Amino acid sequence: MKYLSFIVLALFSLHGYAASTGRIFVTNESGNTITVINSETNKVETTIDIGKRPRGIGLSPDASELYVAVSDEDVIKVVDPQSLKVLREFKAGSDPETFAVHPNGHIYISNEDDAKASVYDPKTGKLIAEIPVGLEPEGVAISPDGRKVIVTSESTNMLHVLSVPEHQIIGNILVSARPRAATFSRDGKIAYASAEIGGEVVKVDAENFKILKKGSIGGEKAKPKDVLLSKDEKELYVAGGRADKVFLLDAGTMEIKKEIPVGKRVWGLAMTKDGKRIYTTDGVSNTVSVIDTGTNETVATIPVGEMPWGVVIDD
């Protein structure tokens, strides 16, 4: 174990980024805090109070600002990742939950109660656009080139593909029950999305808006949430919810290759830039698990705050 973490540490050091803090930030939904983890040691550095029911979390494109959706306060708070001070906050609709940060710096957020997606400029806090989508919008994913945004609507069972900057819906893909999280391939042509109640992950053509393949995430407790592509885009990691596992799928065949045990009710996933490690939020265990993507084993478990929800890595 020690030896493994030493290797992980050594590998990570080779990839150090001058401007980054090397910190991992985790929102604790019930703890009302953010846990700050040192990614080199996988030890908790500090815990900061953030506000009532923090959930979605993300970094600005230059990683100079950390954004946290504080759901029960209806705001997004802006935190300095260096000083860990709250810089400012802005209103972000009713009960803000999941968002993604566009390469241009804007925040795309789903408004679950209003069947809308909203776009905010976090520099000014101004609302830039509102786009009507299906019921209970949840996951938001942005293509790496910034031209497309996917918003999932859980009760309309759709992936809505929006164009940027027009903010028009250019495609709707009907998937199985309760689509949640989505992610794009690097070229933006393919996307993957989880369907919680359908117990599936779908691979879709994000240009022609068609389902290409479905992968079944077995077991009645498996309620898939976050999805993440491996660095070579050949494998897909799926947080399995109450299956207490991360499922590793072949991104081509969409078949399960491996089940990686982590903590209880795993929802959030984040990968280091070098693709070598994945951090998971285990909501019921109050832990973050660290997966080595070389061996696809859990190599460390880090105790965090109460009910960890989202995770982002500043590396």
Added chain:
Amino acid sequence: MKRTGFLIKTASSLLAILLFSSLVIAEDITIRLSYVGDTGNSAYLGAQQGLSEANLQGQFLHQQYLLETVPADAALTTDYAHHIAVVAAVDHDTLRKLLDKLPNIPVFNVNLEDDDLRTACFQNALHIVPSRRMKQDAVSQWLKKNPEATVTAQTWHPEFVKFAARDLNKRFTKNYKKPMDDPAWAGWAAVKMTSDTVARENITDPAKLLDYLKTSLLFDGQMGIEMNFRPTGQLRQPLLIIENGKIAGEAPVKGVANPTDLDSLGNVECAK
């Protein structure tokens, strides 16, 4: 140069809009459902809620849903030829006659608990509300663990928040200024499972809809599971145990029955 580019862009996007709207007109389909019964019944509000959700989805798929109302006393004289399904909140006798009249149209029962309507196994009846026996079984299971308790069982509760029940309760209360009860949930579910099937399977024929609902349905009732029907036409469902107006637990009751064995509640077989 810039200006020309802009003009070309504008012209082409106008053309795209024109082409798009003509496609929309060409592809739009209209789906008609009937609600039979008193519109003062909360099942009607539930059906209206389902209708608004069907149309919200329909706008993305070029499908429009209509819910036409039929008073209970006109139930048996109305022509349902252009209707894909009937949501019925009527009395026992009227329901039986309606089922006889419409052998190839799905008829949703959203208010009657009578067990004989289940065990009769009408081919076109889809009972959304739980039968009396299902409720009794849920209560009996609960009493095995809590002998002193005074409880009842029901499908839905305005304080049900687990899974996405909270979201549905919020939507309903916002629209109708009253809490969602069992008939309201049933009305909602009847319309929503119809629109789900039309959207997914491109089914517009009532007989095909009936077959799909009875054999292939996986319905998200915002209770955290995929729901389907028994051969008796009864919707399989977990029930909430209610004590002093509050949710005390769920059935099938853990420790007494397998929580996933929904057939531990009520009759599963047809009377012979």
